[in-house]
Amino acid sequence: HVPRVIDIMDRRFIPIDEESPIKVAAETLLKDETNHLPVVNKKGQLVGIVTTYDVSKAVARPGNKTCVRDIMTKKVITTNPDEAVDVAIQKLERHNISALAVVDRENKVVAMLTAIALGKLFEQRW
Amino acid sequence: HVPRVIDIMDRRFIPIDEESPIKVAAETLLKDETNHLPVVNKKGQLVGIVTTYDVSKAVARPGNKTCVRDIMTKKVITTNPDEAVDVAIQKLERHNISALAVVDRENKVVAMLTAIALGKLFEQRW
Numbered sequence: 001h002v003p004r005v006i007d008i009m010d011r012r013f014i015p016i017d018e019e020s021p022i023k024v025a026a027e028t029l030l031k032d033e034t035n036h037l038p039v040v041n042k043k044g045q046l047v048g049i050v051t052t053y054d055v056s057k058a059v060a061r062p063g064n065k066t067c068v069r070d071i072m073t074k075k076v077i078t079t080n081p082d083e084a085v086d087v088a089i090q091k092l093e094r095h096n097i098s099a100l101a102v103v104d105r106e107n108k109v110v111a112m113l114t115a116i117a118l119g120k121l122f123e124q125r126w
Numbered sequence: 127h128v129p130r131v132i133d134i135m136d137r138r139f140i141p142i143d144e145e146s147p148i149k150v151a152a153e154t155l156l157k158d159e160t161n162h163l164p165v166v167n168k169k170g171q172l173v174g175i176v177t178t179y180d181v182s183k184a185v186a187r188p189g190n191k192t193c194v195r196d197i198m199t200k201k202v203i204t205t206n207p208d209e210a211v212d213v214a215i216q217k218l219e220r221h222n223i224s225a226l227a228v229v230d231r232e233n234k235v236v237a238m239l240t241a242i243a244l245g246k247l248f249e250q251r252w
């Protein structure tokens with residue numbers, strides 16, 4: 001049985017709107033104790049991802065950035081619940097990222113897969 | 127053979143001084159494309175950890191914080207090269223963190239262990 005994304009993904013996540021101010025993104029990241037927020041449109045479809053790295057980058061290089069759209073990554077690397085975990089791991093490594101948005105066929109976000117979730121696969125192994 | 131931290135830890139890391147301004151921490155995180163920096167004293171011993179989460183928290187709750195010491199976590203969860211990976215994973219999960227500082231017997235930082243490095247263990251499995 002090759003583990004799939006559905007076996008370790010996290011269905012509990014907080015989405016954010018691209019019009020939200022950067023400060024609201026920072027407050028949401030803090031409240032949810034996470035480093036990644038999927039950015040979604042009114043229909044729940046993925047339009048970007050904003051992370052603590054992006055907020056920190058805005059501190060390193062202040063400009064006239066005011067909302068999530070100004071600092072988010074628009075080309076999101078995604079996965080889906082049926083994808084094999086080792087394929088998802090290759091995506092994380094290739095792009096030097098620590099989370100993938102898990103989307104359905106309509107590009108709606110259904111979960112997040114973070115690198116820390118890989119630990120769940122070890123509990124059964126040793 | 128139970129995998130140990132030494133099998134997957136990352137010896138390439140950038141330490142930072144606790145007197146550094148927050149903006150310098152943000153620039154260092156950006157330059158190294160990482161989310162975690164060990165904070166060390168003049169002897170290279172661990173005194174804290176500062177992450178993109180801490181920089182983002184300073185954006186969410188601005189105060190008169192000016193340097194790394196004002197925002198870093200002082201009680202760092204650590205590991206050592208000989209520790210079994212499943213023990214290190216439990217530390218990550220129990221504290222909801224995504225990196226451990228790897229220290230030697232004199233509390234000097236020798237490497238970082240990030241959650242994304244867990245992926246290395248899968249390359250041999252499937």
Ligand SMILES: C[S@@+](CC[C@H](N)C(=O)[O-])C[C@H]1O[C@@H](n2cnc3c(N)ncnc32)[C@H](O)[C@@H]1O
Nearest residue numbers: 053073075076077096097098099100101159160
């Ligand atoms: C390249 S990583 C480097 C920092 C660190 N290694 C990490 O894992 O977050 C940081 C950048 O990746 C972007 N990012 C994070 N997850 C992503 C994903 N699933 N797809 C596309 N970009 C992503 C963030 O928006 C941020 O600009």
Ligand SMILES: C[S@@+](CC[C@H](N)C(=O)[O-])C[C@H]1O[C@@H](n2cnc3c(N)ncnc32)[C@H](O)[C@@H]1O
Nearest residue numbers: 033034179199201202203222223224225226227
């Ligand atoms: C509790 S985590 C929550 C965010 C996210 N889940 C993550 O993995 O970073 C964020 C906090 O953990 C702290 N932290 C990160 N790595 C740590 C470590 N090895 N020991 C102690 N605190 C750590 C950071 O300084 C930051 O204040």
